[in-house]
Amino acid sequence: MQLLHFVHRAEAEFFLPRAEPLEFPLPGAYTIPGGILIISGEGALPSLSYVSAMLGAYPQIDTVIHYGLAARLAPLPHGVVSVRTLYQANGSEPDFHSITTSDAQAREDLLSVARRLLDPEQSTQFSHFAGMLDREAYGAAFAAHLFRQKVFIYKIPVDSVENGKVCTDIRNLSSTYSQMYLEHYEANHQNAKKEETAEIELPEGFYFTVHQKHLYKKYLQYAEIDSADPELLDFVRQGIKHPKKRTARLLEILRKENNPIEARAEELLDELFAPYRHKGVDIKLPDAMETNSIRLSLDISRFPSMKEAAETIASFPREQAVRIMNGSFSKL
Amino acid sequence: MIFPRIFIEKNLENHPAVLKILQKLPGREIRYIDSYTDVFGKVYKPFSHRKKNIDLFLAQKKGSLVREAPPAYGISGAPHYYFIHTYNCVFECQYCYLQGYFHSPDMVVFVNHEEILEEMQNTLAQHSGDVWFHAGEFSDSLALSHILDDWPVFWDFFRGNPRARLELRTKSANIRALKQLEPLPNVTVSFSLSAERTAAQFEKKSSPVRARLRAMGILSRLGFRIGIHLDPIIYTPSVLQDYEWLAERMREEAGINSIDYISIGAIRFNSDLAHKIEKNYPGTRLLLTDYVRSVDGKLRYARPKRMFLLQSVEEILLRSGFPSHRIYICMESDDLVYSEKE
Ligand code: SF4
Numbered sequence: 001m002q003l004l005h006f007v008h009r010a011e012a013e014f015f016l017p018r019a020e021p022l023e024f025p026l027p028g029a030y031t032i033p034g035g036i037l038i039i040s041g042e043g044a045l046p047s048l049s050y051v052s053a054m055l056g057a058y059p060q061i062d063t064v065i066h067y068g069l070a071a072r073l074a075p076l077p078h079g080v081v082s083v084r085t086l087y088q089a090n091g092s093e094p095d096f097h098s099i100t101t102s103d104a105q106a107r108e109d110l111l112s113v114a115r116r117l118l119d120p121e122q123s124t125q126f127s128h129f130a131g132m133l134d135r136e137a138y139g140a141a142f143a144a145h146l147f148r149q150k151v152f153i154y155k156i157p158v159d160s161v162e163n164g165k166v167c168t169d170i171r172n173l174s175s176t177y178s179q180m181y182l183e184h185y186e187a188n189h190q191n192a193k194k195e196e197t198a199e200i201e202l203p204e205g206f207y208f209t210v211h212q213k214h215l216y217k218k219y220l221q222y223a224e225i226d227s228a229d230p231e232l233l234d235f236v237r238q239g240i241k242h243p244k245k246r247t248a249r250l251l252e253i254l255r256k257e258n259n260p261i262e263a264r265a266e267e268l269l270d271e272l273f274a275p276y277r278h279k280g281v282d283i284k285l286p287d288a289m290e291t292n293s294i295r296l297s298l299d300i301s302r303f304p305s306m307k308e309a310a311e312t313i314a315s316f317p318r319e320q321a322v323r324i325m326n327g328s329f330s331k332l
Numbered sequence: 333m334i335f336p337r338i339f340i341e342k343n344l345e346n347h348p349a350v351l352k353i354l355q356k357l358p359g360r361e362i363r364y365i366d367s368y369t370d371v372f373g374k375v376y377k378p379f380s381h382r383k384k385n386i387d388l389f390l391a392q393k394k395g396s397l398v399r400e401a402p403p404a405y406g407i408s409g410a411p412h413y414y415f416i417h418t419y420n421c422v423f424e425c426q427y428c429y430l431q432g433y434f435h436s437p438d439m440v441v442f443v444n445h446e447e448i449l450e451e452m453q454n455t456l457a458q459h460s461g462d463v464w465f466h467a468g469e470f471s472d473s474l475a476l477s478h479i480l481d482d483w484p485v486f487w488d489f490f491r492g493n494p495r496a497r498l499e500l501r502t503k504s505a506n507i508r509a510l511k512q513l514e515p516l517p518n519v520t521v522s523f524s525l526s527a528e529r530t531a532a533q534f535e536k537k538s539s540p541v542r543a544r545l546r547a548m549g550i551l552s553r554l555g556f557r558i559g560i561h562l563d564p565i566i567y568t569p570s571v572l573q574d575y576e577w578l579a580e581r582m583r584e585e586a587g588i589n590s591i592d593y594i595s596i597g598a599i600r601f602n603s604d605l606a607h608k609i610e611k612n613y614p615g616t617r618l619l620l621t622d623y624v625r626s627v628d629g630k631l632r633y634a635r636p637k638r639m640f641l642l643q644s645v646e647e648i649l650l651r652s653g654f655p656s657h658r659i660y661i662c663m664e665s666d667d668l669v670y671s672e673k674e
Contacts, residue, residue, distance in 0.1 A: 084384075087375050096435075098376040107384045128339070128363065128371045222620035259622060261567070265636035288624035289635045327639025 001060040002035035002189065005051055005140045006181075007068050009039050010174035014182040026053060034190065036061065040136065044088070044112060048139030055147040063102075064144035064151045065189060066137055067181040070110055072157035073123055074131035080184040082106035083153035087129055088138040090114050092122060094129050099141045102150040110155060112138030132157050154184060200226075203233045203250075207243035212251060219254040228254065261327075265289075268324045272317055279303075279312055289325040294318060334422070335388035335439070337361045339371055343392070349443035349482070350390050356479045357388075367391070368440055372419075377436040379612045382424065386438045393417075393442035398451040401466060407593050407660055410497070412464045413455055417442050417482060418471035423503055423538040426618050427564055427599060430470060432608045439471075441480055449489045456496050462518075468501035472538070474521075475502065477509040487513050494518055499559060503535060505543035507551055515555035520592050522559030523548045525582070527574030530566045534618060541578070549585030558586045563597030563662050565641050567621065567633065575645050579652040588653050596645050597662035598638040600630045 006012040009028070012019075019030035019037055028039035028050075036058060040050035055061055067080075084106035087094045094111060109130035117123055117133060126133060137153045144151035156177055200217045202208055208216060220227065232253065240246045256263035273283050280302045284295040296313060303309040323329070338360045344350050345364065354362070365371055368391035393416055401412035419440040421430055431437075442448070456463050467473040477483060483500070490498050498519045500510075510521065526534075528541045539547070552558050560582060565571065582591070599618075601609070603625075610619055623631040632638050642661055649659055 085378055085381065094375045096374070096376055098378065100378050100380065104380075109381075128365070129375055218620050221615070222617065255622070259634075259637065260569075261637040261640050262622075262634050265640075288626070290624065290626050325636055327636045327641070327643055329636075329640070 001058065002063045002065055003051065003054050003058075003061045004032065004035060004037040004185070005047065005064060005066040006037070006039050007042055007047070007136050008174065011068060011178050011181065012037060012039055013175055013178040015178070015185075024057070026050060029054070035063075040140075043135055044114060044139040046139075047136035048143055051140045051143035052146065055143055055149060062149050063189075064140060064149055065185070066140045066151070066153045067185070068134060068136060068155060069158050069177065070132035070134040070137075070155035071117070071123075071159045072131070073127035073133055076108060076131050076157045080154050080156055080180055081108050081132070083108060083110045083132070083137065083155060085109045085130075086112060086138045086141045086153060088112045088142075089126065092125070094126070099138065099145050099151075101141065101153050103152055108132060108155075110134060110137055110153065112136065152189070154181070156180060203228060205233075205237050205243060206247045206250060208247050212247050215251055216247075216254070219251070219258055222258050223254070265324050265327070265329065268329055269321060272321060272324070276312065276316060281312060281316075285321075285325070292322050292325070294321060333360075333385060335360060336385045337363060337387045339363050339365050339368065339387060339389045341365060341367060341389075341391050344390060344443060347390075347443055349445070349480075352481055353390060353441070353443075353479060356481075360388075372438055372440055373435045375435075377438065379431045379437050379608070382437045386420075386422075389438060389440040391440055391442055392444045393448070396451075397442075397444075397448045398455050398465070401464075401469075407464075410462045410464055411459055412466065413452075414466040414469040415448050415452065416470060417445070417448060417467060418476075418480075421471045422475050423472055424536040425503070425538065426534045426536070426609060426613050426616055427601060427605075429601065429605050431605075431612055433470075441476075441482075443482075445482065445485045449486070452489065452496065453493070456493060459495075462495055462497055464497045464499060466499045466501065468499075472504055473500035473502045474504040474506050474510065475538075476506075478506060481509060483509060483513060487516065487519070490516055490518055501559075501561065503538035503544065505539035505547035507547045510551065510556070511554065515551075515557070517557065520557040520559045521548075521551055522561055522593075524561040524563065525578060526562070526564070526566070527568065527571060527578060529570075529574065530568060534566065534616075542581075545581045545585045548582075552586040552590040556590070558591050560586075560591060560594045561597070561662070562645060563595055564599035565597065565645060566599050566618070567637065567641060571641065572644055572648065575648050576652075579648050579654070583652050583654075588655070591654065591658065594649060594654060594659050595662040596642055596649075596659065598633055598641050600626075600632045602630055606631055 004015065015032060015037055016030070019032045022029040022031050022036060030037045036054060038050050038054055040046040051064060082103045082105065083101055084103070086099045087109065089095065089111060110132040111126050111130040112134055123133070132155055134155065137155070141151050141153055200220060202213065228250065236246050236250050240249055276283060280298055282297045286293050296316060298309060298312070300306065300309050303312070335357060338357065340350060340362060342364045368389040372389050398413050398415045401414050419434055420437060421428070422439065452465055486498065490496055496518060499522050501522045501524065503524045523544050525541055525544060531541045548558055562575070568574070606619065609616060622634070624634045626632045646659055650656060
């Protein structure tokens with residue numbers, strides 16, 4: 001569900017014929033096809049409060065879209081401009097934090113200021129950081145960011161701040177702007193199909209936890225394949241009954257296929273340790289084989305004598321094992 | 333257009349280096365500011381801003397200009413320092429630790445070379461033997477050298493100080509500016525090389541590996557000392573064949589004798605960088621493989637894998653005729669590399 005945010009009623013004019021007043025403690029809220037529209041009034045606080053209130057009250061909202069005007073500080077394309085990154089300045093200097101919108105194609109930046117800017121020197125200073133200036137967009141983006149929802153900020157750059165005067169043809173043109181917003185919205189959001197989430201198909205007869213699903217996807221992507229080999233899947237299905245165990249085995253096979261060097265080291269270590277494991281020696285390698293400490297434990301009662309147990313440990317091929325862990329084995 | 337906006341610190345307006353750079357970058361929007369720190373890194377400018385052109389700052393570096401290099405930085409035995417003459421890079425290697433490092437992808441060029449050289453002189457005086465100075469800790473040393481024209485002044489210093497050794501580290505084939513300078517025995521131009529397909533995939537905008545190899549060959553024939561960094565090595569199924577090819581080309585282009593050293597390192601990064609890579613290059617193959625946290629906290633390939641790669645590449649180099657004393661393994665703490673290596 002979308003939340004459309006406007007600052008002035010006149011800017012929302014072309015959207016309102018399709019809007020129905022929404023019963024909500026805040027005035028200026030409407031339902032529209034596919035979402036909610038709000039008109040917050042001027043300033044950062046109303047914008048932040050309105051968007052936050054709506055996001056809190058309607059958890060179905062997954063996208064915040066703001067339309068409004070911005071003062072042009074630099075040459076910019078005409079028409080509706082999508083904002084890439086938003087900064088804010090409460091005083092004379094911008095704050096460090098910024099918010100980047102969900103539009104990966106956007107190229108222009110915007111700075112939201114607390115007060116209308118009349119000082120040309122200040123506008124030059126701010127133009128180092130962004131090509132547009134407004135008062136409300138950062139609040140809307142901040143709320144969306146806080147609620148971890150997508151945010152799109154669209155601006156029509158208008159006035160430039162020159163000689164201390166702000167050109168004010170905005171009101172007369174707001175109807176034109178509103179129409180431009182609607183056209184832009186229809187082209188980019190209303191009819192836009194929901195982005196398809198690249199879901200991978202999980203094989204039947206396996207049970208995946210969220211983490212395992214992530215791993216499975218990663219291994220397939222790394223191998224540049226869409227799904228695991230059907231023969232491999234059948235092999236695992238036939239060999240193992242339990243869906244959870246099947247998944248573990250499948251992931252282990254895929255991991256080894258993607259990491260043949262590690263797989264070779266593991267294979268060599270398994271071969272090396274096999275006679276000891278056979279005698280009941282439990283061998284624990286260091287985490288990720290990062291150090292040389294190998295722990296051996298055994299149940300003495302399983303050995304005919306202490307001497308034999310001691311001899312088994314004494315004969316353990318530690319150096320060979322360390323060499324393998326250290327990557328010194330013949331080519332693959 | 334590269335650098336559509338150039339920010340210049342007001343007191344550098346007439347600095348010869350600034351004027352030279354401006355001459356090479358005509359038609360830019362020039363903005364004068366008090367200090368680069370008033371704008372650069374002042375706000376968090378996401379790395380994705382690189383898609384649009386980045387700004388250039390011409391500034392004066394204050395504070396320490398020459399810093400001690402991290403351990404295992406270069407050939408052991410001599411002290412190693414790096415000096416700061418530029419922040420950020422025009423290339424885009426996916427594994428580069430500079431992404432997001434300065435909170436801005438814009439580039440800063442420091443033009444107060446004299447002060448850098450003065451600090452180098454002082455550093456040199458603290459030691460009796462050779463001292464290495466590395467450029468390229470925060471940027472590529474040659475990528476913009478034809479515009480910045482910054483190396484001649486350093487040449488004067490190194491010509492007069494044979495104990496001082498300079499390393500210019502690069503992934504660029506841009507040797508136009510260097511070709512105007514005479515080779516010095518204490519200056520090494522070191523090329524970072526990767527397997528071709530790895531470079532094409534992960535080192536965007538830098539010169540293709542073949543172009544780097546050719547540039548290396550030209551410099552070597554002109555008499556320049558050459559260094560090579562085979563770092564980071566990234567695993568692919570054909571990695572060993574790719575490095576065999578590379579070793580042969582290195583030998584053909586530069587010859588064994590003009591190569592002072594070859595460093596080898598496997599891909600590694602800290603978790604913070606891993607997050608940045610994920611954010612800046614969603615879905616990159618670089619992060620689709622498994623890494624472990626090694627004893628120094630860095631994410632690396634599991635030890636058998638990375639050590640196998642390092643040793644195999646070392647063997648390839650030895651087979652190609654490069655002497656073992658010129659090969660060193662970079663940025664692996666000693667206990668990781670050599671503890672069990674007879
Ligand atoms: S060339 Fe070096 S400094 Fe530039 S992006 Fe690549 S790794 Fe980073």
